[in-house]
Amino acid sequence: MNFLNRYSNIIEKEVFDLVLPKQPANLYEPLKYFLKLGGKRIRPILTLLAGEIFGAKTEDLIKAALAVELFHNFTLIHDDIMDKAPLRRNQETVHERWNSSIAILAGDVLFVKAYEVLGTCPENFLKNLFSIFSKTAREVCEGQQMDMDFEEKSSVTEAEYLEMIRLKTSVLLGCALEMGAIMGNSSEKERQNIYNFGIHIGLAFQIQDDILDLFGDPEKVGKQIGGDVICNKKTLLSIIAKSKANEVDLKLLNSLQLDENLEFKIKTTANLYERLGVRDYCEQKMIDHYNTSINYLNKIENNYSKKKLINLANYLLNREY
Amino acid sequence: MNFLNRYSNIIEKEVFDLVLPKQPANLYEPLKYFLKLGGKRIRPILTLLAGEIFGAKTEDLIKAALAVELFHNFTLIHDDIMDKAPLRRNQETVHERWNSSIAILAGDVLFVKAYEVLGTCPENFLKNLFSIFSKTAREVCEGQQMDMDFEEKSSVTEAEYLEMIRLKTSVLLGCALEMGAIMGNSSEKERQNIYNFGIHIGLAFQIQDDILDLFGDPEKVGKQIGGDVICNKKTLLSIIAKSKANEVDLKLLNSLQLDENLEFKIKTTANLYERLGVRDYCEQKMIDHYNTSINYLNKIENNYSKKKLINLANYLLNREY
Numbered sequence: 001m002n003f004l005n006r007y008s009n010i011i012e013k014e015v016f017d018l019v020l021p022k023q024p025a026n027l028y029e030p031l032k033y034f035l036k037l038g039g040k041r042i043r044p045i046l047t048l049l050a051g052e053i054f055g056a057k058t059e060d061l062i063k064a065a066l067a068v069e070l071f072h073n074f075t076l077i078h079d080d081i082m083d084k085a086p087l088r089r090n091q092e093t094v095h096e097r098w099n100s101s102i103a104i105l106a107g108d109v110l111f112v113k114a115y116e117v118l119g120t121c122p123e124n125f126l127k128n129l130f131s132i133f134s135k136t137a138r139e140v141c142e143g144q145q146m147d148m149d150f151e152e153k154s155s156v157t158e159a160e161y162l163e164m165i166r167l168k169t170s171v172l173l174g175c176a177l178e179m180g181a182i183m184g185n186s187s188e189k190e191r192q193n194i195y196n197f198g199i200h201i202g203l204a205f206q207i208q209d210d211i212l213d214l215f216g217d218p219e220k221v222g223k224q225i226g227g228d229v230i231c232n233k234k235t236l237l238s239i240i241a242k243s244k245a246n247e248v249d250l251k252l253l254n255s256l257q258l259d260e261n262l263e264f265k266i267k268t269t270a271n272l273y274e275r276l277g278v279r280d281y282c283e284q285k286m287i288d289h290y291n292t293s294i295n296y297l298n299k300i301e302n303n304y305s306k307k308k309l310i311n312l313a314n315y316l317l318n319r320e321y
Numbered sequence: 322m323n324f325l326n327r328y329s330n331i332i333e334k335e336v337f338d339l340v341l342p343k344q345p346a347n348l349y350e351p352l353k354y355f356l357k358l359g360g361k362r363i364r365p366i367l368t369l370l371a372g373e374i375f376g377a378k379t380e381d382l383i384k385a386a387l388a389v390e391l392f393h394n395f396t397l398i399h400d401d402i403m404d405k406a407p408l409r410r411n412q413e414t415v416h417e418r419w420n421s422s423i424a425i426l427a428g429d430v431l432f433v434k435a436y437e438v439l440g441t442c443p444e445n446f447l448k449n450l451f452s453i454f455s456k457t458a459r460e461v462c463e464g465q466q467m468d469m470d471f472e473e474k475s476s477v478t479e480a481e482y483l484e485m486i487r488l489k490t491s492v493l494l495g496c497a498l499e500m501g502a503i504m505g506n507s508s509e510k511e512r513q514n515i516y517n518f519g520i521h522i523g524l525a526f527q528i529q530d531d532i533l534d535l536f537g538d539p540e541k542v543g544k545q546i547g548g549d550v551i552c553n554k555k556t557l558l559s560i561i562a563k564s565k566a567n568e569v570d571l572k573l574l575n576s577l578q579l580d581e582n583l584e585f586k587i588k589t590t591a592n593l594y595e596r597l598g599v600r601d602y603c604e605q606k607m608i609d610h611y612n613t614s615i616n617y618l619n620k621i622e623n624n625y626s627k628k629k630l631i632n633l634a635n636y637l638l639n640r641e642y
Contacts, residue, residue, distance in 0.1 A: 027466035078429060082422040101403040101469060104425060108399060109462040111429070115436060116455040123448045127440065130451065134437040141430040145348035148422060 003308055004315065007048050011041040014066045018113075030094045030106040034077055035070075037089045042316065044069040046176040049312065050194050052305035054184020060122055064129060064179040067118035070110055071133070072172060075140055077107040082148065111137075121183070128182045136175035143167025150234045161239050162203065170202025193299045200293035201313050207286040208317055210235040214270055215279060220318075226266035232257050236282050237273055244276045290317060324629060325636065328369050332362040335387045339434070351415045351427040352434075355398055356391075358410045363637065365390040367497040370633065371515050373626035375505020381443055385450060385500040388439035391431055392454070393493060396461055398428040403469065432458075442504070449503045457496035464488025471555045482560050483524065491523025514620045521614035522634050528607040529638055531556040535591055536600060541639075547587035553578050557603050558594055565597045611638060 015035050020028045044065030051061035079085075080093040081103050087093060095103035121129055146164040150156050174195040181191045212221050213228045214237060228235050245253055252272060259265040273279050293313060297306060336356050341349045365386030372382035400406075401414040402424050408414060416424035442450055467485040471477050495516040502512045533542050534549045535558060549556050566574055573593060580586040594600050614634060618627060 021463070024463055024466040024470055026470055027463060078425055082425060100421070102466075104399055104403060105462055105466055105469075107429075108432070109459055111432065112455055112458040112462065115451065116459065119448065119451040119455055126447045126451070127444045130436065130440040130447070134433055134440055137433040138430055138437065141426055141433065142342070142345055142348060145345040145423075145426055148426075149345055149347055 004045065004312065007045045008041045010048065010062065011044045011065060011069060012038075014044075014062055015041075015069060018066070018070075018117075020113075026098070026102055027105060027109055030098050030102055031110055033097070034073060034088075034094055034106070034110075037091050039073075039089065041069060042312075043072050043172060043176040045312065046173060046198065046309075047180040049305060049309050050177040050180025051184055052180075053194070053300065053303060053309070054181050054186040054190065056180060056184035060125070060183045061180055063117055063121045064183060065176070067114045067133065068172070068176045068179065070114035070117060071137060074107045074110040074114060075144070077103055077110065079144060081107075082144070125183050129179055132175050132178050132182070136171045139167045139171045143169070143171075153234075155242065156234050156239055158236070158239055158243070161234065161236055165203060165206040166199060169206050170199045173202040174198035190300055193296045197293045197296040197309070197313075200289040200296065201316065204286045204289035204293065205316050207236055207282055207289065210237050211279065211282050211286065214266070214273065226262070226269075229266050229269045230262055236285065237278050240281050241273055241276055241278045244278060244281075245272075249276065286317075325366065325633065328366045329362045331369065331383065332365045332386060332390060333359075335365075335383055336362075336390060339387070339391075339438075341434075347419070347423055348426060348430055351419050351423055352431055354418070355394060355409075355415055355427070355431075358412050360394075360410065362390060363633075364393050364493060364497040366633065367494060367519065367630075368501040370626060370630050371498040371501025372505055373501075374515070374621065374624060374630070375502050375507040375511065377501060377505035381446070381504045382501055384438055384442045385504060386497070388435045388454065389493070389497045389500065391435035391438060392458060395428045395431040395435060396465070398424055398431065400465060402428075403465070446504050450500055453496050453499050453503070457492050460488045460492045464490070464492075474555075476563065477555050477560055479557070479560055479564070482555065482557055486527040487520060487524060490527050491520045494523040495519035511621055514617045518614045518617040518630070518634075521610040521617065522637065525607045525610035525614060526637050528557055528603055528610065531558050532600065532603050532607065535587070535594065547583070547590075550587050550590045551583055557606065558599050561602050562594055562597055562599045565599060565602075566593075570597065607638075 018035070020032060022028065047065035047068055048058070048061050051058070051064075076088060077094050080088055081095045081100055085093050086096050093103070094106055098106075115130075115133075118129055118133060119126065143164055143166070146160070147168055150161075150164065175198070177198040178191050178195040181194045186194075210228065213235070214226055216225060218225050227233075228238075232238075241253060242250070249272065252268075256265050256269055256272075259268075290313070294310065297309060300306060339356070341353060343349065368386035368389055369379070369382050372379070372385075397409060398415050401409055402416045402421055406414050407417050414424070415427055419427075436451075436454075439450055439454060440447065464485055464487070467481070468489055471482075471485065496519070498519040499512050499516040502515045507515075531549065534556070535547055537546060539546050548554075549559075553559075562574060563571070570593065573589075577586050577590055577593075580589075611634070615631065618630060618634075621627060
């Protein structure tokens with residue numbers, strides 16, 4: 001993905017050049033540490049690409065793109081505390097390396113920094129940029145809360161699950177894209193189209209993530225298979241399985257939840273999901289959202305930059321291109 | 322303080338009327354609960370009063386005032402987690418009533434809400450409003466981190482302590498005032514004067530808080546005396562005491578830190594602080610900052626609303642007026 005590298009290098013440089021005070025060291029060191037853990041920088045790249053489509057200036061776009069990336073990292077630091085996650089990108093999480101109080105505050109100040117950077121965008125765009133950014137930030141919090149609530153709930157519907165991943169993941173992709181469109185002075189209609197492209201690519205990506213966790217190639221996925229099954233996590237797969245299972249299958253699903261033979265648990269769950277048509281169903285859902293996203297993109301007048309967004313979508317969804 | 326009631330009622334109504342979604346209930350219920358705990362709403366009142374001085378429109382001011390109050394409440398929710406505080410205004414804190422994850426997220430979404438409300442201010446003020454608001458929010462985080470760092474440090478200088486309370490408390494008062502001035506189209510110079518009024522009133526107030534904790538009238542202060550001494554908290558008093566103490570007094574101070582007879586500990590500390598001139602020193606510091614604050618206010622052309630700010634300052638510092 002040569003063209004992606006060029007964009008991610010732009011973002012990487014911005015993140016690297018971000019001026020942060022030295023003191024208090026316990027506030028800013030954790031932040032610098034976390035930002036250096038890297039990542040694919042997909043969200044800010046979306047802002048750059050969307051801005052290109054609508055003819056926005058790169059120097060304007062970069063600030064908004066950086067704000068999106070900083071916000072995303074803020075959510076990761078706080079989510080890691082809530083999820084008690086020990087690792088992020090194979091490195092210690094902030095609350096693990098320092099402590100929870102420091103991680104809360106590092107997240108808070110990163111969130112401020114995101115707004116501060118966004119505030120350096122040209123004045124005529126600020127109202128719209130702040131509006132979509134704040135709405136999105138609020139929705140991401142709602143998504144995280146729904147996700148936490150699901151852990152306690154005995155049953156979650158497909159609609160609830162899709163709403164959760166829309167809020168937790170998709171809206172930020174939509175926002176990243178729409179901010180690019182805003183700075184390209186696009187119409188309300190075009191803003192909606194590019195936003196919806198992001199929503200559905202996000203849904204497709206998240207559903208794919210659920211599928212790959214159980215059915216992916218461990219080497220390609222880069223992590224052990226079946227993590228969600230091991231910890232009985234509610235995913236689109238498990239929700240659909242429950243809805244498709246007859247009484248006997250339900251009993252099997254319930255007993256598998258308690259099974260301590262993990263290899264058996266994963267293999268049997270995978271087989272059952274295949275037999276119940278869960279995998280096919282979810283793959284079709286993923287394809288549907290992918291197609292919907294491309295349809296939204298096609299409503300926007302064609303040009304070279306749009307092709308890049310399609311390439312990025314295909315890259316995210318591991319497709320040939 | 323009749324004139325204050327009128328302003329605090331305006332704010333109370335705004336807080337009460339704040340539209341928050343019903344779902345996810347675990348996100349928004351804790352928030353509604355916390356906002357209902359009340360408070361003196363000093364910060365948003367400062368915005369309203371400063372705006373009056375500079376002739377800003379009330380309907381514009383209210384949004385910025387509400388944003389300041391929401392931001393302040395966000396910091397309280399997160400500070401309570403970090404401080405492991407069980408109570409806030411005699412009611413359970415959010416992390417105590419629900420849990421830390423919910424409190425982190427309730428704080429986050431309240432912070433977003435603050436920005437969202439600020440974004441509804443007139444477009445021509447947004448750049449300046451967001452700029453001072455984000456700078457202040459960042460500084461408040463820095464102040465909280467310094468405060469946490471002090472717990473681990475063996476010694477803290479007077480300058481470090483004053484910088485900590487400036488960041489943790491004063492800058493938000495300054496920001497609240499300056500936002501009112503911004504919406505009154507005041508000059509840069511006037512913005513600085515009103516901001517500095519807030520900084521020094523904040524310092525005076527916080528120093529007074531330290532003094533009252535040990536030397537206040539329990540009935541007027543509304544809490545038990547000596548709380549800071551009991552938990553060996555670093556305050557301006559303890560820092561000055563250490564700097565004024567000779568070897569013998571230092572030994573006494575150190576042994577008092579470990580003393581389990583709390584009544585004796587408080588009384589002996591208070592006597593020692595009196596004898597060392599700590600109380601006088603701190604009271605003079607407080608008066609100095611009060612006078613400095615009034616000097617800054619006097620640089621602004623006189624009018625009726627300015628008198629209200631002086632009344633508010635006197636009210637905060639328990640003075641006759």
